[in-house]
Ligand SMILES: Cc1cc2nc3c(=O)[nH]c(=O)nc-3n(C[C@H](O)[C@H](O)[C@H](O)COP(=O)(O)OP(=O)(O)OC[C@H]3O[C@@H](n4cnc5c(N)ncnc54)[C@H](O)[C@@H]3O)c2cc1C
Ligand code: SF4
């Protein structure tokens with residue numbers, strides 16, 4: 001079918017020919033532009049189960065596509081293409097190609113949980129969004145997102161010492177994300193803090209940065225937490241068939 | 255002794271009417287055209303019923319046993335009514351075996367006919383062996399043989415249930431919703447998943463009408479506990495790639511054409527008016543309503559009435575109905591019969 005409103009179609013689905021002759025008639029250029037039909041030809045039954053196996057994704061199968069999540073969504077109000085309902089649908093039916101087109105949007109969920117409160121089926125869409133981002137990352141479709149980097153830096157410190165120290169988190173986060181620490185706004189912030197805060201507090205903060213105090217007797221807690229985190233990570237990877245190439249290969253051969 | 259009440263049709267509605275009348279001491283002649291009582295659930299071999307979860311052969315079989323064992327009910331199998339004449343309290347009927355009986359009143363409980371999906375050839379029934387109906391799947395389950403592809407007896411890995419086959423379709427003159435098929439389909443889907451946990455079940459729908467209390471018990475439960483997937487779409491066509499069936503249509507939520515392989519495609523067939531309705535209408539001189547079901551008189555002044563005084567109607571004869579409602583209507587018709595007979599006796 002020749003088309004005119006090209007802006008409505010995804011560029012990769014537009015086929016056009018420089019020179020095309022049909023039945024002796026020259027239909028080059030404008031007249032030879034076609035839309036490639038995008039037919040769903042199969043469902044991948046594993047996608048839903050994989051996402052459901054990640055924390056937050058447990059209730060994805062309850063979704064009946066009412067759209068309440070998208071209607072209440074904070075990010076959707078800014079970006080109409082941000083559509084949790086749609087992604088839940090794609091994930092449920094295993095339309096992975098479609099899901100991957102939006103891989104750079106999905107992680108933009110701000111975890112405000114408005115969707116969670118409006119969902120009539122208790123799907124916990126916020127959790128599903130988190131699981132979906134996690135899935136994309138574990139499968140190697142997206143790099144670790146900045147917010148995940150922040151979370152890792154933050155929780156890493158808590159696990160290690162039982163405490164957090166803001167200055168260290170900011171430095172660690174900037175380092176992980178390859179950002180320069182000497183950013184104008186940050187330098188200005190620190191200057192003002194120094195000007196505004198009581199000297200005693202500033203001293204405590206400075207010392208904390210140098211000596212890294214720990215919560216007393218934290219060792220056993222740290223071990224337990226680290227063990228749990230490692231277990232959880234193993235379980236997540238296993239659910240996605242990532243650590244056992246042997247099994248995945250056997251299945252795909254059948 | 256008072257004249258018997260003629261009950262035509264031995265399905266859930268007729269069994270309920272006959273039992274109710276007999277239990278207050280009335281004689282009943284129960285006319286059934288098939289060789290067994292029980293109606294669609296027994297004749298078509300349904301599996302577990304909505305909403306009780308009981309096997310049809312136990313639940314409806316129990317109703318049959320109660321009627322057959324009752325001395326006041328005279329059961330005539332393989333029989334129909336050829337002629338019917340008279341006035342309330344004094345009717346007479348000639349049966350297909352030429353016998354003549356008197357009756358005080360008549361209750362038509364003649365039910366429905368299953369839609370025959372060869373009338374929707376584009377959906378592959380009659381062309382591909384592995385396209386079957388909900389009644390066939392009910393039989394696979396109730397017979398204990400399990401759900402299999404008829405072509406080669408294999409266990410299906412992926413099953414599609416197409417809703418509204420022969421309902422809500424102006425193209426073929428079926429403008430009604432058959433009311434039970436959404437719930438029956440989600441029930442069947444759960445039974446399939448129970449038997450074959452590795453089989454995936456997809457239900458293609460226009461609207462889901464699991465009305466009343468069936469919402470959470472069937473629609474929700476089938477998704478939450480049994481992981482059945484519901485896809486909003488209208489199927490254009492069922493074909494085959496030589497190995498598997500291919501279901502083609504449009505997924506209206508992603509606005510995309512679909513062309514998905516399946517092992518087994520199940521038509522959720524609707525409830526047609528009984529093929530005998532024109533004959534019944536002329537023999538009993540009762541009117542049909544616009545869809546060719548038996549016309550019910552105003553419910554507000556004559557429970558279970560037809561256009562003819564003394565002739566009553568109950569169950570799926572009046573339009574798509576559930577078993578529970580058919581039974582309730584059978585009992586209501588019995589009540590209406592009693593009140594008209596006591597009036598006739600007083601006059
Ligand atoms: C696949 C499928 C599954 C279903 N499952 C359920 C379920 O799980 N739960 C539920 O509530 N409902 C279910 N239903 C609906 C259920 O079948 C009807 O509600 C029920 O059968 C109606 O009972 P009835 O007595 O009115 O009619 P019928 O069951 O149709 O009985 C009518 C009887 O009358 C006889 N008869 C017909 N014409 C004549 C004549 N001219 N002379 C003499 N006898 C005649 C017939 O042989 C039959 O025995 C299902 C329907 C379908 C299609
Ligand atoms: S939690 Fe995420 S998906 Fe849900 S409303 Fe907020 S931004 Fe939208």
Ligand code: SF4
Nearest residue numbers: 063066067068069119
């Ligand atoms: S609000 Fe809940 S049920 Fe509705 S579309 Fe979103 S996740 Fe699905």
Ligand code: SF4
Nearest residue numbers: 418421431432435436
């Ligand atoms: S009950 Fe459901 S499947 Fe049956 S006709 Fe109505 S909408 Fe269609």
